[in-house]
Amino acid sequence: MLAILLAASLLLGGCGGSPLPLRLTDISGHMPDLDFQLTNDQGQAVTGADYRGKVVLLYFGYTHCPDVCPLTLAQLHVVMQRLGPLADGARILFVSVDPARDTPEIMHAYVNAFDKHAVGLVGDARRVEALSKRYRSAFTRGPGSDDGNYEVSHSSAIYLFDRDGRARALATPSASQDDLVHDLHLLLDNGATP
Amino acid sequence: MKHPALSLLLAGLLLAGNAHAADADHVRASHAWIRILPGDLPAGAYVTLENDSDQPIALTGASSTRYAGVMLHMSSTEGGMSRMAMADSLTIPAHGKAELAPAGYHLMLSKPATPVQAGDTISLALRFADGSTLATDFLARPANAVDAGDAHAAHH
Numbered sequence: 081m082l083a084i085l086l087a088a089s090l091l092l093g094g095c096g097g098s099p100l101p102l103r104l105t106d107i108s109g110h111m112p113d114l115d116f117q118l119t120n121d122q123g124q125a126v127t128g129a130d131y132r133g134k135v136v137l138l139y140f141g142y143t144h145c146p147d148v149c150p151l152t153l154a155q156l157h158v159v160m161q162r163l164g165p166l167a168d169g170a171r172i173l174f175v176s177v178d179p180a181r182d183t184p185e186i187m188h189a190y191v192n193a194f195d196k197h198a199v200g201l202v203g204d205a206r207r208v209e210a211l212s213k214r215y216r217s218a219f220t221r222g223p224g225s226d227d228g229n230y231e232v233s234h235s236s237a238i239y240l241f242d243r244d245g246r247a248r249a250l251a252t253p254s255a256s257q258d259d260l261v262h263d264l265h266l267l268l269d270n271g272a273t274p
Numbered sequence: 275m276k277h278p279a280l281s282l283l284l285a286g287l288l289l290a291g292n293a294h295a296a297d298a299d300h301v302r303a304s305h306a307w308i309r310i311l312p313g314d315l316p317a318g319a320y321v322t323l324e325n326d327s328d329q330p331i332a333l334t335g336a337s338s339t340r341y342a343g344v345m346l347h348m349s350s351t352e353g354g355m356s357r358m359a360m361a362d363s364l365t366i367p368a369h370g371k372a373e374l375a376p377a378g379y380h381l382m383l384s385k386p387a388t389p390v391q392a393g394d395t396i397s398l399a400l401r402f403a404d405g406s407t408l409a410t411d412f413l414a415r416p417a418n419a420v421d422a423g424d425a426h427a428a429h430h
Binding site: 141143144145146147148149150151153154155157158186189190192193194195217218227229231233234235236237252253254 | 309311312313315316317318343347349351354355356357358359376377380382383384416417418419420
């Protein structure tokens with residue numbers, strides 16, 4: 081009886097979704113569903129629910145970051161290209177950890193320089209912090225230089241969510257593109273169809 | 275050369291010149307490129323430096339007539355956090371090489387006098403510890419480039 085219940089709960093998916101042979105770090109059931117209240121790069125208010133039906137790659141960064149953020153987004157662009165037309169079922173959500181400088185307009189130009197499936201999200205510090213903390217991530221603004229410039233230290237992780245908004249996998253910037261492509265195929269084949 | 279004394283003198287001068295050659299004379303730069311970002315956002319510049327001398331050579335910075343700000347920076351990822359910090363210098367080992375490459379050392383370029391477009395060639399003067407400089411042409415590449423684009427990269 082217990083076995084049947086267990087099997088049934090697995091089939092129903094439970095809170096983490098059905099198990100998938102992911103190659104990246106599997107976080108199914110260990111991180112909360114995608115949820116936020118932010119503004120997209122078109123200036124519209126959006127929530128996590130607006131991206132249900134899409135596989136989401138969530139990444140925190142900022143536009144005055146000339147090295148690591150563009151590298152990560154450029155690598156995700158290569159991954160999206162490798163998915164071909166399937167990439168239309170996925171969205172890269174690039175959340176700014178620099179609310180003081182990143183406007184929807186700047187974010188729009190920035191994300192579109194990388195990939196057409198990328199969306200820039202901005203919000204006040206409180207809301208960005210809420211989202212960051214939700215995924216046990218963090219960011220810290222560094223001291224300003226004489227010309228007013230400053231750096232922001234931020235989490236380097238990429239969080240993957242399935243079409244139902246469930247957290248499924250965690251990738252580091254050094255994760256292999258093969259593994260990302262592999263897991264995105266699994267997630268795109270899984271769950272609700274758009 | 276007709277005059278043996280003169281040719282000896284010249285040879286001596288050449289040797290002396292070599293012995294005191296500037297750092298920049300011993301460095302070869304290749305794969306130099308800049309990742310262009312929209313608007314006036316700061317850009318990262320990357321280059322591979324080879325040192326053909328018997329002594330380590332330190333890159334201490336660079337300057338450009340196109341960008342008002344040029345700083346040697348280093349990115350690091352520790353404990354899942356990405357950080358960027360200013361760096362004083364980058365050592366190129368004797369008969370070795372050092373790379374300024376994404377997610378490591380790079381030159382942060384800010385405040386371009388005029389917008390830089392992908393495909394442009396931007397000259398930077400790389401500066402070494404002895405004050406000598408090496409003029410190097412950097413190719414401006416689009417934001418979503420992953421490397422200098424001059425290798426036989428896979429095209430899909």
